[in-house]
Amino acid sequence: MQFLLSRSRRLRAATGAMMAVAAAAASSTVSGAPDDKPIAAVAEAVPDASIAKLKAEYRRPGSIPFPKENPYTATKASLGKKLYFDTRLSAANVLSCASCHSPAYAWGDGQPRGVGHGMKQLARRSPSIVNAAFGQIFMWDGRAASLEEQALGPIKTDVEMNLPVEQLIERLKAIPEYSPLFQSAFAGGGISPDNIAKAIATYERTVVSGRAPFDAWIEGDEKAISADAKRGFALFNTKAACTQCHSGWNFTDDSFHDIGLPDADIGRGKFLPGVVKMQHAFKTPGLREISRRAPYMHDGSVPTLEAVMDHYRDGGIDRPSRSAQMKPIALSKQEQADVIAFMRTLTSEMDPTTVPSLPR
Numbered sequence: 535m536q537f538l539l540s541r542s543r544r545l546r547a548a549t550g551a552m553m554a555v556a557a558a559a560a561s562s563t564v565s566g567a568p569d570d571k572p573i574a575a576v577a578e579a580v581p582d583a584s585i586a587k588l589k590a591e592y593r594r595p596g597s598i599p600f601p602k603e604n605p606y607t608a609t610k611a612s613l614g615k616k617l618y619f620d621t622r623l624s625a626a627n628v629l630s631c632a633s634c635h636s637p638a639y640a641w642g643d644g645q646p647r648g649v650g651h652g653m654k655q656l657a658r659r660s661p662s663i664v665n666a667a668f669g670q671i672f673m674w675d676g677r678a679a680s681l682e683e684q685a686l687g688p689i690k691t692d693v694e695m696n697l698p699v700e701q702l703i704e705r706l707k708a709i710p711e712y713s714p715l716f717q718s719a720f721a722g723g724g725i726s727p728d729n730i731a732k733a734i735a736t737y738e739r740t741v742v743s744g745r746a747p748f749d750a751w752i753e754g755d756e757k758a759i760s761a762d763a764k765r766g767f768a769l770f771n772t773k774a775a776c777t778q779c780h781s782g783w784n785f786t787d788d789s790f791h792d793i794g795l796p797d798a799d800i801g802r803g804k805f806l807p808g809v810v811k812m813q814h815a816f817k818t819p820g821l822r823e824i825s826r827r828a829p830y831m832h833d834g835s836v837p838t839l840e841a842v843m844d845h846y847r848d849g850g851i852d853r854p855s856r857s858a859q860m861k862p863i864a865l866s867k868q869e870q871a872d873v874i875a876f877m878r879t880l881t882s883e884m885d886p887t888t889v890p891s892l893p894r
Contacts, residue, residue: 588771589752591781591782591783592748592752592782592783592785593752593753593783594745594749594783595668595783598667598739598740598742599667599668599739600667600736600739601680604682604732604735604736606736606739606740607719607736609715609718609719610719610720610732610733610736611733611736611737611740612715612719612737612890613715613716613718613719613733613737614732614733614734614735614736614737614738615737615890616715616890616892616893617631617730617733617734617737618630618631618632618734618737618738619631619632619889619890619892620892621633622705622706622709622892623689623695623697623702623705624651624689624695624696624697625651625695625696625697625701626651626652626696629650629651629694629695631685631688631734632889633649634648634649634660634688634694635660635661635662635663637741637884637886637887639826639827640662640664640823640826640827640884641662641663641664641741641823642659642660642661642662642827643660644828645659645660645834646659646829646833646834646835647659647660647833647834648660648694650691650693650694650695650696651692651693651694651695651696654693656693656694657799657833658674658799658832658833658834659674659829659831659832659833659834661673661674661817661819662819662823662827663738663741664741664742664743664820664822664823665741665742665743665784665820665822666681666684666738666739666741667681667738667739667740667741667742668784669681669788670788671788671817672684673687673817674801674816674817674832675790675801675802675804675805675816675817676790676802676805676817677805680735681735681738681739682728682731682732682735683731684735685730685731685734685735685738686699686727686730686731686734689702690702699727702727702730703725703726703727706725706730707725709893709894710893710894711893711894712725712893713725715893716729716733719733720732743822743823743880743882743884744882744883744884744885745882746822746879746880746881746882747759747763747879748763748767748876748879748880749882751764751879758879759876759879760875762871762872762875762876763872763875763876763878763879764876765869765872765875765876766872766873766874766875766876766877767876769865769869769872769873769876770873770876770877773863773865773869774846774863774865774869774873775859775863776846776873778859779791779818779857779859780818780820780821784820784821784822785820785821785822785880786817786818786819786820786821787818788817788818789817789818790802790812790815790816790817790818791815791816791818791857791859791860792811792812792813792814792815792816792850792853792855792856792857792860793816793831793845793846793850793856793857793860794845794849794850794851794852794853794856794857794860795814795831795832795833795835795845795850795851796851797814797832797833797835799814799832799833800813800814801813801814801815801816801832802815802816802817803815803855810854810855811855811857811858812855813854813855814853814855814856815855815857816831816832821877821880822880822881822882823880823881823882823884824839824877824878824880824881825839825877825878825880825881826881830842839874839877839878840870840874843865843870843873843874844870846860846863847862847863847864847865847870848862849861849862849863
């Protein structure tokens with residue numbers, strides 16, 4: 535709580551400066567400014583300390599966090615990658631973790647809703663695993679307390695990969711080349727549910743978004759993003775109030791909110807039935823790589839970033855569970871376009887992911 539309060543104070547301290555940038559930049563745009571020079575001049579006129587404090591909230595971390603009970607090793611991550619891409623971890627031998635969380639789709643699947651066992655459509659969209667290492671709780675409804683728990687969940691769930699743990703162990707033990715890999719990764723440990731989960735989770739933690747144009751900008755390169763994106767950053771932190779939920783370098787508060795979508799799914803409310811605000815509440819997704827992750831929301835019901843902005847502008851369905859942060863916002867079309875321009879600067883050129891050779 536102390537951290538949240540101090541962050542709020544820092545944001546308020548920078549708000550005046552950023553609104554000045556936004557207003558002046560908008561004026562430059564109206565007058566037909568052909569490039570970024572007018573807004574750069576405005577930014578220079580604003581107290582550097584105020585903008586610097588705000589930018590500091592979004593600086594990339596220097597390392598990937600790994601839990602002490604499951605520390606990183608290269609052999610464990612390598613094993614985890616093989617398990618992640620192996621379709622033999624599903625009952626029908628056709629689905630792998632990568633089927634729903636593919637590097638080709640920014641580690642999602644590009645579909646409105648996931649597809650599970652028997653090619654049946656699932657109830658929710660497959661969330662991206664990008665930057666999952668920095669998460670505190672997992673799944674749209676928060677039912678997994680760790681990445682290790684999350685890793686096994688879809689494998690054994692009947693509507694997803696549909697392979698009971700007992701059968702999973704038997705199947706992997708029947709593949710001769712897997713046993714030595716487990717022994718190497720776990721100091722003589724064998725194939726077990728715990729070790730499978732630890733290996734997959736270790737690999738998933740290595741999936742981190744690359745350095746984006748936004749990162750270059752906050753590090754001092756004023757030419758890294760456009761004038762409209764700079765205006766969008768100001769709006770994102772002030773008038774548009776996006777940071778009430780999308781905060782920090784990964785742009786998520788890792789919490790749950792009902793944002794007023796017309797869906798009967800109660801999300802987090804299933805686990806907290808007595809908490810009104812958790813009904814229809816879903817986890818706030820991070821925004822890194824967001825322009826490659828359409829369609830949006832937990833049910834894939836919003837096709838574009840433009841439609842996302844329309845939804846937040848209107849405030850969603852008004853009901854008792856709707857988040858207190860969800861209120862109609864008077865944003866012009868230009869302001870919405872500026873926020874979108876900013877969000878697009880969060881997309882990086884991620885290194886290509888090779889599919890590993892699998893044990894036989």
